[in-house]
Amino acid sequence: MNTVTDHENFRAELISAKHTQVAAIFNSQQEASNSASELTKNTAVKASQITLVDPNDNKLSQKLEGPSKPIGKSMWHSHLALGGAGLVAGLIAAFFLTQFGPALTQQNPLFTYIALISPGLFIGLFIAGLIGLRPDRTEIINTVRHAVKERRYALIINLKDSQSVKTVTEALSKSSNKVVEAVK
DSSP states (O other): OOOHHHHHHHHHHHSOGGGEEEEEEESSHHHHHHHHHHHHHHSSOOGGGEEEEOTTOTTHHHHHHOOHHHHHHHHHHHHHHHHHHHHHHHHHHHHHHHHHSOHHHHHOHHHHHHHHHHHHHHHHHHHHHHHHHOGGGHHHHHHHHHHHHTTOEEEEEEOOTTSOHHHHHHHHHTTOSEEEEEEO
């Protein structure tokens, strides 16, 4: 039987806290500010790690995602790496088919290479695109945007390596009815 602790330990083994973002929703700015103060007093979180999002905030996307240049650079690198891996996988498969495969592939090596390189490249780029979409971030982004539309406030906490996601989440849950976490 899995428990919350097992889930926390499993997540902590896979992803370090420095790659985790936690958001909490509050009904007023005072509640959010009080919770931020309590969080800095009772945990290892520093005030510089906490971002307050109010309903009139024009920089919501920047606060949720951070600067777009590193995101674009990461997407560029993932497309190059996975597209290249797909290309190489297609080349290797085509090589083996033209050397050891059926007579059709041995007699038509050019078409065999074209037929296997194209899907290999496409699959690699497709996987890179899926990674770039970041479906793991959907919950935190939607939660904060929904709160802002309802004229509520949000705290976004960007954790560091030595900090416990569980401790921060529990501390925020005392004063917020909605706390979500995601990989940033």
